[in-house]
Amino acid sequence: MPENPLFDYRPATNPSPLEAGGDPEKGTKAQINISVSAGAQNVYSDRIAVVVPVNTQSGTAFFTENPSIAVNDARWKPVALENDGDELIASDATHYAVTFHNASFKDPVTYPLVFSISGSIATATGDPLLVQVIESSSTKPQGFTKKNPRNLTLPVIEPIFYLRNFLSRNPNRSSIPRTRIDAGDPLQLAWESNGTYFWLYDGINDDPVYDGTATSWFDPSYTISNDTTFVLKASAAGGEQQTDSTQQATDGFESVELYASLTVTVNNPTLTGLTVTGDLSVDGIITGSGGARFDEDNGTFVRIRELRGPGGEHLKVNSTVEVVEGNDVSFAGDLSVDGSITGSGGARFDEDNGTFVRIRELRGPGGEHLKVNSTVEVVEGNDVSFAGDLSVDGSITGSGGARFDEDNGTYVRIRELRGPYGEHLKVNSTLEVIEGNDVTVADSLSVAGNKVVRDGDSIRLWNEQKGGYLYSSDYDYTDDRKYVFIWKPGSLVGGSSWSVSRD
Known part of the structure; x- marks a missing residue:
């Protein structure tokens, strides 16, 4: 006498419970999965058969035509009844059966093993659907014996109006859900329903992108450029009457409708506007033909790694750029400014591989004087020209020279001229003192190594021929005249000091 099955069989259905009407011509789609489990023991099997009813005479719910019966493991091969050898089941016109042979029967069934049944079912009596599973098994890799059938009773109810499994799919691989796409990619939408329209x-257009009786939609010319939420409406009362001018609903008629929604995300969306109240982090590049505005809000800020002009062009900034205190602006390349750069802080230009900074004009802030609190070094071969006045509170030093050109009567005021590093000041050009001006020398003035006699100097006059100093004696020649003598060096005599004065 056959023993009870060693395996445990657990069914799962879609829909759950199964639904079926009484018209065999209009079966209701049914999907059944039967999971095989050995529990804690090792169970070996060489064959398993799955049997389903396919005829109204079976007395239960039945498949309207032979369903598809398959398995999730390629080690199990389907075999026709006539090729089954020692048949697990006998032929029966009211049932459809498929036997699966295990090519690896010497291995215990410790892996997931699932049989699937899919097709359309109907019922004339409202009875459940009965599925039989018959196994040939053993607790050892030999001595397989047929076990008693395991009867799975699956409840079946009258069909109710439903709308489910609203999915976006890849048009080329419809079995794969697809809720994230690139802008412009085609997409296919499909759903399950027993509705009629x-x-x-x-959400973009007021009119539907599709209306009809099909349960899927694909239009290769339709694309989306940003995240889109699709809304599907299903009606059990039909929709064709809306285009039939001869059919008019009476007052009070209400159609039973169901709704489902699905959001498709676009990886690279085109946005008409974007407001970010928190932080916005971008790992890639932000490009656009319009503009971007970042408003100051509660001390927040924007971190931008790199700014570039569109299509390789220069970056254009048509507004004031304010650098908050404590921050710097660094330029790795060239900076060209047609207008002005102003700031309350400072700007630093570092020498880098012989690069340079070209500045057309430097001005102080708010009309004030320009203040330079560091050494200004003018590279050899370059000049510094001042069109206006140059005021220096400290010193101007240089290893080259400074040239002041006459220009429309302008002049240069210099408080003090000094030679470099304590040396004498050297003037290697004619020094012209304009009429009405004086040259004042606080110390002695030497020309070609000889001191220049100044007004008010006290001097002694030496006579080269006689070899003596000229002096005035104490002997009067007349009342207002005195004798002048030559005094040969010896003891000094009075009257040898002469004072120089202008006429």
């Missing part, structure tokens, strides 16, 4: 809206 459907409307599909994309």
Whole structure:
């Protein structure tokens, strides 16, 4: 006498419970999975058969035509009944059966093993659907014996109006859900329903992008450029009457409708506007033909790694750029400014591989004087020209020279001229003192190594021929005249000091 099955069989259905009407011509789609489990023991099997009813005479719910019966493991091969050898089941016109042979029967069934049944079912009596599973098994890799059938009773109810499994799919691989796409990629939408008419809206257009009786939609010319939520409406009362001018609903008629929604995300969306109240982090590049505005809000800030002009062009900034205190602006390349750069802080230009900074004009802030609190070094071969006045509170030093050109009567005021590093000041050009001006020398003035006699100097006059100093004696020649003598060096005599004065 056959023993009870060693395996445990657990069914799962879609829909759950199964639904079926009484018309065999209009079966209701049914999907059944039967999971095989050995529990804690090792169970070996060489064959398992799955049997389902396919005829109204079976007395239960039945498949309207032979369903598809398959398995999730390629080690199990389906075999026709006539090729089964020692048949697990006998032929029966009211049932459809498939036997699966295990090519690896010497291995215990410790892996997931699932049989699937899919097709359309109907019922004339409202009875459940009965599925039989018959196994040939053993607790050892030999001595397989047929076990008693395991009867799975699956409840079946009258069909109710439903709308489910609203999915976006890849048009080329419809079995794969696809909720994230690139802008412009085609997409296919599909759903399950026993409704009679459907409307599909994309939230962009007031009119539906599709309406009809099909349970899927694909239009290769339709694309989306940003995140889109699709809304599907299903009606059980039909929709064709809306285009039939001869059919008019009476007052009070209400159609039973169901709705489902699905959001498709676009990886690279085109946005008409974007407001970010928190932080915005971008790992890639932000490009656009319009503009971006960042408003100051509660001390927040924007971190931008790199700013570039569009299409390789220069970056154009048509507004004031304010650098907050404690921050710097660094330029790795060239900076060209047609207008002005102003700031309350400072700007530093570092020498880098012989690069340089070209500045057309430097001005102090708010009309004030320009203040330079560091050494200004003018590279050899370059000049510094001042069109206006140059005021220096400290010193101007240089290893080259400074040239002041006459220009429309302008002049240069210099408080003090000094030679470099304590040396004498050297003037290697004619020094012209304009009429009405004086040259004042605080110390002695030497020309060609000889001191220059100044007004008010006290001097002694030496006579080269006689070899003596000229002096005035104490002997009067007349009342207002005195004798002048030559005094040869010896003891000094009075009257040898002469004072120089202008006429």
